[in-house]
Amino acid sequence: MAGLRFDVLGIGNAIVDVIARAEDDFLVNHGMHKGGMALIDEAQAEALYEKMGPTIEVSGGSAANTIVGAASFGARAAFVGKVKKDTLGQVFAHDIRAAGVAFATPPAVDGSSTGRCYILVTPDGERTLNTYLGAAQDLHPNDIDPEAVAAAAITYLEGYLWDPKDAKDAFLKAAKIAHDAGRTVALTLSDSFCVDRWRDEFLDLIRGGTIDLLFANEAELHSLYQTSDFDTAVSALRADARLAVVTRSAKGCVIVTRENTQAVHATPVDRVVDTTGAGDLFAAGFLFGFARELANEDAARLGALAAAEVIQHLGARPEISLKALAQDNGLLD
C-alpha cells in the first residue's frame, strides 16, 4: 500500500470535548447512563454546561481521535468532518492539522456552532458523554472528496455518523468509492445506544460486505446481537464479519475472523485517570498496524499500547509520540 497517498482516512463527527470531573450522584441526578453517549440539543447543552464543574477544552470526536492516534504512530492520515467557522471550529482544525493530519473539509459559515461533547469523568475514571452535534451533523456527501478516499488504503467510519441523515449518505458514498478503488472500509460501532438505534442497518452493512473490518467493544457487541453472553455474540459475529476486533477493557481484546478467534492482552497501567478515547486509540494502533500489513495480533498490541497511554491522562488524544512509545516497547522498529 506504499504507493497510496494515505494509510487511513477517517470520516466522523468533528467535535470539541468539554471535560469535567463529576461524582456518580451527578449522573444519577441527571438521568445519565454511565459510560454511554446521549445526544442533546443546544438548550440541553447550555443547561448541562451551567451545572458542570470547571472544564478543560480539547479537540475530540471518536474517528478524529483515532486518526490523530494513527498519525502519532507515523501513519499518513486524513480526516473529513464538519465544524463551523467559530472559535471552537478553529481549535478543532488547528489541533488536527498540528497533529500532522490532512484536514480539508471547509467549515460552515452559518448554521449551528461547532459540535461539543460534554464529558463527565467519575472518580473511577469512567466517562459519560453528552453530545451536541452542532455543525458536525451537517456533514454532507459533497464534503467527500472521491480522489482522497480512493487514495487511502483504509477508509475508517464511526457509527455515530449514522445519526444525521446527510452524514449517513456521506458515509455510504465514501464506502462505495473506497471499494470501487479496491480499498478497505472499517467501521467502529461507537456506542451501545447508537447500536440500539441502528442495529438492523449496521447488521446489513456488516453482512452485505460494506464493512471489511469492524471494531466493537463488549457492550456494543452485546447490543448488536441482543445477548448478554459474550461467546454467543462472538459466534454470531464470526458468521457475519470478515474481520472484527472486540475490545474488552482490562481483559484485552479478541480478534475474530471466519477461521479463528485470538485473544490479545491489554497493556497494564498504573492508574486509570480517564477512559475517554480508549476505544478510539485502540483502533488507531490496530489501523496503523493493518495498513502496514502487520499480523493481526501485532496490530492489536499497538492498539492496546495506545489505549493504555490515553487512559492515563484527561483527554482522548495522545500526549506523547505513539511511534516513540511503540519503539520503546519493542513493537516497532
Place this chain on the structure above:
Amino acid sequence: MAGLRFDVLGIGNAIVDVIARAEDDFLVNHGMHKGGMALIDEAQAEALYEKMGPTIEVSGGSAANTIVGAASFGARAAFVGKVKKDTLGQVFAHDIRAAGVAFATPPAVDGSSTGRCYILVTPDGERTLNTYLGAAQDLHPNDIDPEAVAAAAITYLEGYLWDPKDAKDAFLKAAKIAHDAGRTVALTLSDSFCVDRWRDEFLDLIRGGTIDLLFANEAELHSLYQTSDFDTAVSALRADARLAVVTRSAKGCVIVTRENTQAVHATPVDRVVDTTGAGDLFAAGFLFGFARELANEDAARLGALAAAEVIQHLGARPEISLKALAQDNGLLD
C-alpha cells in the same frame, strides 16, 4: 476574620491557557526565554498558534489560578478580571464560578477578544509563556467594587497587572480600599521579566507599605535586587518587607520576616508533568492558611502541597479537592 464575606479577593489578568508540548529547539528557534513570560500582540499570537502542536484549552491567569486554588481549600473567594463576551470569555467565567469563586466583573462587549496565554511545555515539565492580554488589559478602576474589597480579609494582586496602565490604577485603588478597611494586601511578583520592567515601582510598593505580604520565586527575587546571590537578596528583602515567602522549586520555600527566616520543604512528587501554576498554587495554600490564621510554616505546607498537585498534570488549576488532599495529608482537620 470570620465575620467577613471573603477570605481572599484576587485581582488579575483573566486569561485562558492554550497549552502544547514543545521541544527545547522550538523555544530556541523562536527566541523565547525558557521559563519566562513574554507579552505578545494579536498578530504574534496568531502566528505562534499556527506553529504550535495540538493544544488543550483551560482557564488560567496567575491570580485567578490562585483564587481557584484557595477556594478548593475551602476559602470564601472572589475574583476581579476582564474578559470579552466571546467563547473563551464564557469559558473563563464558567470555570471560575464552577470552582465556587464569586466573579462579577462584567465582560467587555467590544474591543479586544478574551486574553490567551500560549504555554509551551518542554519535556522536562518547564513551561514558557507567551501572553496576549486582549480584554484583560482593559481592566479599569471602575471594575473594582469597594464593598467587595473591604469585605475581603486579603486582597491579592499579581505583578502582571502593572503592565497595562488602567489595571495598575485598579490595583492601587483596591490596595487603598483594603488598607482603609484594615485588611491585608498581598502581591506576587509574577515573573522575573515583569520585575525587570517595573523594579523601582515594585520596590516602592514594598518599602512604602502598600504590600503587607509578598510572594516571589528565586528568579524574581534576584531580578528585584539585581543580584545572583540568594542570601544577599534575602537580606535586602528582610529590610524591605514585613512578610515575604520566596519559593525555590524543589528546594521548598523560605519565609522571610523582620525577625527571622524559616525554610519549609517542598512536597515530593513522582513525576513533574507541567510546572505551570506551581507558584500560583503555592500562593493559594499560603493565603488560605494565612486567612485562617495558621502559623506561617503551616500555611507554607499547604502551599507546598497544592503546588505538588498542580505540577503532576497539564494545566494550572487543581484537578482534585485541595481540602480533601490536605485532610488526607493531616494538614487540615
